[in-house]
Amino acid sequence: MQHTIINIKGMTCGGCTGSVTRVLSAVAGVSAVQVSLEHANAEITFDPSITTIAALRSAIEDAGFEV
Numbered sequence: 001m002q003h004t005i006i007n008i009k010g011m012t013c014g015g016c017t018g019s020v021t022r023v024l025s026a027v028a029g030v031s032a033v034q035v036s037l038e039h040a041n042a043e044i045t046f047d048p049s050i051t052t053i054a055a056l057r058s059a060i061e062d063a064g065f066e067v
């Protein structure tokens, strides 16, 4: 398992963090997600043989946020 923190711009409320949490959790290979509105980031634990940081970043961007 690999652990990463991705900074995210554009989250303004609990709905935003909920959206980011949902899209990241839906990525195959992701085992844990902790999104922080206060720190404007997401801590993600994932299996690097199944997904990549680039794929995680594009999932966040597809949800309408900047990474």
Ligand SMILES: [Cu+2]
Binding pocket: 011, 012, 013, 014, 015, 016, 017
């Ligand atoms: Cu919001």
